Each structure stands twice: as structure tokens, then as C-alpha cells.
Amino acid sequence: MASQSPLPPWLPPQLTQSPSPTLHALSTSLLPHLLSAISQIGATLRTSHHVSLVGSANSFGDDQLNVDVASENLMRAALAKCPLVVRASSEEDPEEKEVHQEASSAVSSDERFSVAFDPLDGSSIIAPNWAVGTIVGIWKGETALGKNPRDQICSVLGVHGPRTTVIVAMREADAPQGSASAEGVCFELGLGDNDKIELFKSNIKLSSPPYKTRYFAPANLRFAADSAAYASLISSFITKKYTLRYCGGLVPDLGHILTKGHGVYVNPVESANKAKLRRLYEVLPIGLVVECAGGKAVDEDGKDVLAKEVQGCDERGGIVFGNTDEVEEVVKVLMG
Amino acid sequence: MASQSPLPPWLPPQLTQSPSPTLHALSTSLLPHLLSAISQIGATLRTSHHVSLVGSANSFGDDQLNVDVASENLMRAALAKCPLVVRASSEEDPEEKEVHQEASSAVSSDERFSVAFDPLDGSSIIAPNWAVGTIVGIWKGETALGKNPRDQICSVLGVHGPRTTVIVAMREADAPQGSASAEGVCFELGLGDNDKIELFKSNIKLSSPPYKTRYFAPANLRFAADSAAYASLISSFITKKYTLRYCGGLVPDLGHILTKGHGVYVNPVESANKAKLRRLYEVLPIGLVVECAGGKAVDEDGKDVLAKEVQGCDERGGIVFGNTDEVEEVVKVLMG
Structure with a gap:
């Protein structure tokens, strides 16, 4: 299904060589929905000057802020739009629930995902207007629980600071040995207005010693x-x-x-x-x-x-x- | 001159009782220009994914980023629009220079200001997308140098995080004893799109012991x-x-x-x-x-x-x- 869509222009070049069906499905369907949700969370934060408690606690006992709830809703709405997502759970509602019926899905098993996310990480520093984040882990298959962590094939971290940036990591254990996808790639995107997405670091690697500043x-x-x-x-x-x-x-x-x-x-x-x-x-x-x-x-x-x-x-x-x-x-x- | 304009709706109520000519001039002319500049700096940061060095250093030897230069220009443009500003200097260009000729000014000496600012404080944490700030000190009179620091009657601190907020402090040594203006007031504004300004904390005071968290x-x-x-x-x-x-x-x-x-x-x-x-x-x-x-x-x-x-x-x-x-x-x- 998704394999007929062209790869998005913001995908790092080293990942665009013979992408697997999984990578193709991820980058043409699930990731665009998630990036859009992160962009909307950023837009919500920009106007949320009254950061207040909603009076409830999530299942972990953390106090919930109105922006936590709004972010959770934006993430859930994005996942509902992507037919490849079978199950999802979040820090605000920590139980895996069906998003789309597995049985009715027309997609192959390589193109089914489960998603685990924290819609807004860093509640204690939202009121003072410090940078916070959105964390998403994407697992190949119908569930994240009891699975080999190698099945967590992608991480998407939204950074909500003066601008909205996204750190993405992808690694497919099943990809051909030696390929970029098998070794793992970390890249950074910048999100602009009108769903504009820009690749501005295609290959993030930590430095080796000696270090200039530690x-x-x-x-x-x-x-x-x-x-x-x-x-x-x-x-x-x-x-x-x-x-x-x-x-x-x-x-x-x-x-x-x-x-x-x-x-x-x-x-x-x-x-x-x-x-x-x-x-x-x-x-x-x-x-x-x-x-x-x-x-x-x-x-x-x-x-x-x-x-x-x-x-x-x-x-x-x-x-x-x-x-x-x-x-x-x-x-x-x-x-x- | 400025005393004929109505006070802005975002001014805390305790400052709106018989404001001095200085407070009136400040809040109806200089502050709106500064708030607009801070809002524009926030908008610039939101789209500045390519945070790069411009290749020059400012007078203190700090490396200058393209966003430093853009922020400096926005601040200078705002000050040029406000006829009450006689002199200004900044961390990027640390020499007091004339903005508007003192002699040709129609305003009284109570309504003349000099401004000292750091357009973008926190250069080292701009690239990782952490919150940064804009700092403005407003001095009564034609210069900030050699003056009693009581003449620094207002501070304006822009916080560029997930949203744009502004912390403002005002204190007039010459105001009637016991008035809010004489004692000093600290308040916080939220800036939205289309120059929307909202007062959301009208009287910020630090807590007294015992403290819940230190x-x-x-x-x-x-x-x-x-x-x-x-x-x-x-x-x-x-x-x-x-x-x-x-x-x-x-x-x-x-x-x-x-x-x-x-x-x-x-x-x-x-x-x-x-x-x-x-x-x-x-x-x-x-x-x-x-x-x-x-x-x-x-x-x-x-x-x-x-x-x-x-x-x-x-x-x-x-x-x-x-x-x-x-x-x-x-x-x-x-x-x-």
C-alpha cells in the first residue's frame, strides 16, 4: 500500500537507497502523521500562557496540566489517522489499546506498528517556559510488550523550545548488513509553519575523544x-x-x-x-x-x-x- | 505628549492609579515598541533552524550568531521608532549612541529614556533549542552611565521558550511614598500572534520560608x-x-x-x-x-x-x- 507513495524529501539520503517495506511505510505514512502532531503540540504550547492543573492525575499519579491533556489528544488524533497503527499506549494512559483492527487491516505484517509515547515530557518546567519534549517509540508489529527491543525500530523526539525541532532515530535489525538502516541513523528535522519540514542534520554522531569541552x-x-x-x-x-x-x-x-x-x-x-x-x-x-x-x-x-x-x-x-x-x-x- | 494616550490594558491595575508622566510615557510608548521587538525576535527564532556563526565577533570577543545579528537589528529598529529614546547601547555594540536628538525632542525631561540591552542572551544554548532571553534595562534620562542605579526604572526580560513571555519590573524612586510604583512591581506578560499582549501575572513575589521545594x-x-x-x-x-x-x-x-x-x-x-x-x-x-x-x-x-x-x-x-x-x-x- 504505502510502498507506492514517494519517499518524503526530508528523509536522509543514506536511507533512501532500496528502503524496506517497513521503512517505506514508516516514512510515508506514520512519521508524517507524528510530525504533524508534534508541530501542533508546539503551536498549542505557543499560546498556552495559562498553564494550569486540570485537577486530575494520570495513572502514574503525576498531576496533569491542561497542555498535557491537549498534547495527548493531538497525538491520539494523529494515530487514529494512520491505518498502520494497531496498538498504542502513552504515559498519560498507560495501557496498550487497539487503534485499528489488526484483522481488517489490508497492510502486510511488515507495515504494522505499535506506538508508545509521552506526549509532553517535562511538566515541571512548562510553567517557567523552558524547553520540553515529546517522546515517541515505534515498534514493528502489533505490540511493544514482551518484544525484543530490536523491534523498536524508530524513535521520534520533538523538542519544543524557541523553535520546534525533531530528533529521529531509525534502525532495522532485519535490513541488509552494512546498510545505513541496519547500523542505525540519527537525524534532525526543523518544523516550520504550514507543515513545512526541513532536514537540517542528516547524520548526527557524537564526537570521539579528545573533547574540546566536556x-x-x-x-x-x-x-x-x-x-x-x-x-x-x-x-x-x-x-x-x-x-x-x-x-x-x-x-x-x-x-x-x-x-x-x-x-x-x-x-x-x-x-x-x-x-x-x-x-x-x-x-x-x-x-x-x-x-x-x-x-x-x-x-x-x-x-x-x-x-x-x-x-x-x-x-x-x-x-x-x-x-x-x-x-x-x-x-x-x-x-x- | 504621551500623557494623552490611554494606558495599555496589560498594565497591572496597581500601576494605573495616578501614573506619573514617566510611567505614562514608558507604558504607552517605549514598552509597546519593546514588546513588539521581543515578539519579532521570538518569531525569528522559530524559523531559524540554521543557527550559524556569522564569522564576526562582537566587541566583547563573543562569536556572533546570525540570530544575534537579527535580534540586534530588530531591537534597534524598535528604538528608532520611539521618539522618547535619547541614547542606547547593547551588548553587541557596547557604546552609548544617540538614537534621537535630545535638543529637538518635544518631550519633557521626565519622558526621556536611555536603553541598555542584550538582544539575545544565551548564545551557547541556542543551537540545542533551549530557552533563551532578551534583556532590556531602561534608564530615566539621557544616559545610563555614571547615573544612580535608582534611575534604572524598568527592566524588560523576554523569555523565548515554547512560548514568548515577558517579565517586567518597574520602580520609580520619585513616585509618592507607599505607592506600588515606588515600592516596585514585577509582572509577567504573554505575547501571542498579531501583537496580542496578555497580562497573566500581575504581581510576582518570591515566597517566604518555610519552602516546599528548594x-x-x-x-x-x-x-x-x-x-x-x-x-x-x-x-x-x-x-x-x-x-x-x-x-x-x-x-x-x-x-x-x-x-x-x-x-x-x-x-x-x-x-x-x-x-x-x-x-x-x-x-x-x-x-x-x-x-x-x-x-x-x-x-x-x-x-x-x-x-x-x-x-x-x-x-x-x-x-x-x-x-x-x-x-x-x-x-x-x-x-x-
């Missing part, structure tokens, strides 16, 4: 009061004159690292129970972007975040990500 | 590697479980403190020579906002930043600002 982003810093290892890590960053860059928004914090080519984001947790980040809506989509950009993303045990499947929508975990050597150093200090 | 923003953290006092201050914030919120943009960092009602921003310096912040374009406008919001802003010697006049456009200094009790505690640790 950045660190210490999340959950209050934990350093209870963890000698984390306190020692922070001291070592300071002593080695790393530059602090941490805004508390997962997507903008990752965006900073990708833009500068260097950085290490550390969100340690005491135990998986107390972790705040959701694996399905936050950790795994971030992990795919980091790996496609040539970096490393590990969980609270120092294992790759993409090594372990997701069994339930409410699974949580810690994350450390950034340049591979920096992440390995953090793992030594925190978990060694 | 925030700290440690600027120039690399300095803690060389300063035992700063390192000790950071350790004490961590031990006391303050929450880290520091994005590295002076205006969004202040905006966070004002929105949450709590926070302390610390930018210590080894010596005034090595300070990075400019007193005229950054430190003094920030200081007025903080004081009007009921907080405290001190320099590297622990003195109020508004106690000392500005002798030259290139004067620099450190700053510590936020809730009064927090700032006093920092002064004890850093300078005590």
Missing part, C-alpha cells in the same frame, strides 16, 4: 545526599572541570548532548522501585537515539537499556547515556 | 574546582537536598525562580576582571527584577548590585540572586 547532566542530584558513589561522581566532574548543562527535561538534555557532540546524562536510582523514568515511554526511545548517534545508554545495573524487553507499561528504570567512554567511566564509579 | 542554580560551576568556598557551598546544597535547576540562560534561570517562588542563582567570580556578566546589560536589569519581586541580588563582594553606578559599558561582575534568606546564606559561605 559536559555533564546530573539528574536526581538529591540522591547524591544518600549515595556516596553519586556524590563522588559529582565531585569528580567538578574537579575535572566538566561544564554543567542540565535543564531537567529529558529530551532537551539529550538534544544538548547531540548538538555539542559530547555529554553524559546520569540518572541513578536507588532501586528500580523508586525509579521515576518509564522504560517504555522514556528510557527505550532515548536509548535508540543514543545508540544510533554512536553513543551508549545503560540502565541502573550498567546493562544496555535496549538489552531487556518491556513486560509492562509501568516498568521504570534509571539511565546513564552519552559518549561511550564517558558512560563506561560513570558505570565504573557508580556500579563498579 | 532550588539552586550554580553558574560557573567549573570555578568550584579552584574555590574551596564554592565547592563547599555546592556540597551543602546537595546535602540539604536542594533541587538542581540551572539551564545556563540567565533569563530562563531567573524565570524559573520567579515561577516557583524560590531559588538561588550563584555566579561567583574570582575577580571582577574575570567576570563574564556585563553589569549594564545583564546584572543591573536582573537586579531590578529580583528586588521588585521581593528578593535580593548581590555582587561578588556581597553588596546589592544596584548600589553602585555603572561607569562604562564593559563593566563586569558576579551575581547571586534569589530569596533574601538564601542569598544571605550564600554570602556568608562564599564571602563571609
Whole structure:
């Protein structure tokens, strides 16, 4: 079906050589709908000066803002328009639900997707008008649960700052070995008015040492009061004159690292129970972007975040990500 | 002249009671031009996906971005339209220059202003699409140099994030004692499309202790590697479980403190020579906002930043600002 449509002009050139049916379906149907939703979320934020609580909490107990609800609705409407989406779940409504009936679908199994998303990540920094994000993980097939994380073939991260930008990562385990698609590609789009989409970085890769400036982003810093290892890590960053860059928004914090080519984001947790980040809506989509950009993303045990499947929508975990050597150093200090 | 125009609907009600000729001129002529420029800077940023260096440096040696140049031009164009502006200087062109001839001006001396501005503060975080700011200090009279800082009667801080907001502070030393204008007022505006201006916080005041959550923003953290006092201050914030919120943009960092009602921003310096912040374009406008919001802003010697006049456009200094009790505690640790 989708394979008859031309590939969009914003797709990086290295992905346009003999695209698989999956990549074709993704880039001609699902991604355009998602990009349009992200653009609309950006437009909604631009006029939402009265950021207020709607008086309800989502299933995780977070207070919901009116902009959270509006963003969730825009994402759901976009998914409803794309017949390739079989199931979806979100941080605001964390249960996989059918979007389009699998049985009635005319598309092949290579062109069916399930979607896991956080429509507006960074609620606590919306009121002060800091950059926030939209996170989307796209899984090949009818569900994201219990699947090999290699089936998460695409991440889409909207950055809502002074402008609206989107970081996209794609990686197909089944693509021909050595192809760009098999190795993974990370690129950045700029969204303009009237659904204008511009490719402005076609191949994002983190730098290799030696680094000109080294950045660190210490999340959950209050934990350093209870963890000698984390306190020692922070001291070592300071002593080695790393530059602090941490805004508390997962997507903008990752965006900073990708833009500068260097950085290490550390969100340690005491135990998986107390972790705040959701694996399905936050950790795994971030992990795919980091790996496609040539970096490393590990969980609270120092294992790759993409090594372990997701069994339930409410699974949580810690994350450390950034340049591979920096992440390995953090793992030594925190978990060694 | 300006006193015949009606006051704008976005002016907080407590300022509309018998406004002075100065306040009237400010709010009916100069501020509308500045708000329009800030709105246009926001619109420029929204479409500036290719944030590139223009290949020149400004007079302070900072690299200039194309968006810096565009923002400077928008500000200059706005000032040229307002006949009340006698002189202006900016961080991009730090020399006071005549905008409108003093002699030919038909306005009274109460209605003449000089303007000092930083059109786009936070260059290093523009590329990753984080929130940045525009800073404007408005001085009563024909110059800002050598004047009592009480003559800086208004600060206008544009926050360019997912939306465009503006923090405004006004304080007139000459206003009747006990009036809102004499005590100082801090309010926040939201800018929409088509020059729509909305007052959405009419009276911003920092909270008093006890605080629910305590925030700290440690600027120039690399300095803690060389300063035992700063390192000790950071350790004490961590031990006391303050929450880290520091994005590295002076205006969004202040905006966070004002929105949450709590926070302390610390930018210590080894010596005034090595300070990075400019007193005229950054430190003094920030200081007025903080004081009007009921907080405290001190320099590297622990003195109020508004106690000392500005002798030259290139004067620099450190700053510590936020809730009064927090700032006093920092002064004890850093300078005590």
C-alpha cells in the first residue's frame, strides 16, 4: 500500500537507497502523521500562557496540566489517522489499546506498528517556559510488550523550545548488513509553519575523544545526599572541570548532548522501585537515539537499556547515556 | 505628549492609579515598541533552524550568531521608532549612541529614556533549542552611565521558550511614598500572534520560608574546582537536598525562580576582571527584577548590585540572586 507513495524529501539520503517495506511505510505514512502532531503540540504550547492543573492525575499519579491533556489528544488524533497503527499506549494512559483492527487491516505484517509515547515530557518546567519534549517509540508489529527491543525500530523526539525541532532515530535489525538502516541513523528535522519540514542534520554522531569541552547532566542530584558513589561522581566532574548543562527535561538534555557532540546524562536510582523514568515511554526511545548517534545508554545495573524487553507499561528504570567512554567511566564509579 | 494616550490594558491595575508622566510615557510608548521587538525576535527564532556563526565577533570577543545579528537589528529598529529614546547601547555594540536628538525632542525631561540591552542572551544554548532571553534595562534620562542605579526604572526580560513571555519590573524612586510604583512591581506578560499582549501575572513575589521545594542554580560551576568556598557551598546544597535547576540562560534561570517562588542563582567570580556578566546589560536589569519581586541580588563582594553606578559599558561582575534568606546564606559561605 504505502510502498507506492514517494519517499518524503526530508528523509536522509543514506536511507533512501532500496528502503524496506517497513521503512517505506514508516516514512510515508506514520512519521508524517507524528510530525504533524508534534508541530501542533508546539503551536498549542505557543499560546498556552495559562498553564494550569486540570485537577486530575494520570495513572502514574503525576498531576496533569491542561497542555498535557491537549498534547495527548493531538497525538491520539494523529494515530487514529494512520491505518498502520494497531496498538498504542502513552504515559498519560498507560495501557496498550487497539487503534485499528489488526484483522481488517489490508497492510502486510511488515507495515504494522505499535506506538508508545509521552506526549509532553517535562511538566515541571512548562510553567517557567523552558524547553520540553515529546517522546515517541515505534515498534514493528502489533505490540511493544514482551518484544525484543530490536523491534523498536524508530524513535521520534520533538523538542519544543524557541523553535520546534525533531530528533529521529531509525534502525532495522532485519535490513541488509552494512546498510545505513541496519547500523542505525540519527537525524534532525526543523518544523516550520504550514507543515513545512526541513532536514537540517542528516547524520548526527557524537564526537570521539579528545573533547574540546566536556559536559555533564546530573539528574536526581538529591540522591547524591544518600549515595556516596553519586556524590563522588559529582565531585569528580567538578574537579575535572566538566561544564554543567542540565535543564531537567529529558529530551532537551539529550538534544544538548547531540548538538555539542559530547555529554553524559546520569540518572541513578536507588532501586528500580523508586525509579521515576518509564522504560517504555522514556528510557527505550532515548536509548535508540543514543545508540544510533554512536553513543551508549545503560540502565541502573550498567546493562544496555535496549538489552531487556518491556513486560509492562509501568516498568521504570534509571539511565546513564552519552559518549561511550564517558558512560563506561560513570558505570565504573557508580556500579563498579 | 504621551500623557494623552490611554494606558495599555496589560498594565497591572496597581500601576494605573495616578501614573506619573514617566510611567505614562514608558507604558504607552517605549514598552509597546519593546514588546513588539521581543515578539519579532521570538518569531525569528522559530524559523531559524540554521543557527550559524556569522564569522564576526562582537566587541566583547563573543562569536556572533546570525540570530544575534537579527535580534540586534530588530531591537534597534524598535528604538528608532520611539521618539522618547535619547541614547542606547547593547551588548553587541557596547557604546552609548544617540538614537534621537535630545535638543529637538518635544518631550519633557521626565519622558526621556536611555536603553541598555542584550538582544539575545544565551548564545551557547541556542543551537540545542533551549530557552533563551532578551534583556532590556531602561534608564530615566539621557544616559545610563555614571547615573544612580535608582534611575534604572524598568527592566524588560523576554523569555523565548515554547512560548514568548515577558517579565517586567518597574520602580520609580520619585513616585509618592507607599505607592506600588515606588515600592516596585514585577509582572509577567504573554505575547501571542498579531501583537496580542496578555497580562497573566500581575504581581510576582518570591515566597517566604518555610519552602516546599528548594532550588539552586550554580553558574560557573567549573570555578568550584579552584574555590574551596564554592565547592563547599555546592556540597551543602546537595546535602540539604536542594533541587538542581540551572539551564545556563540567565533569563530562563531567573524565570524559573520567579515561577516557583524560590531559588538561588550563584555566579561567583574570582575577580571582577574575570567576570563574564556585563553589569549594564545583564546584572543591573536582573537586579531590578529580583528586588521588585521581593528578593535580593548581590555582587561578588556581597553588596546589592544596584548600589553602585555603572561607569562604562564593559563593566563586569558576579551575581547571586534569589530569596533574601538564601542569598544571605550564600554570602556568608562564599564571602563571609
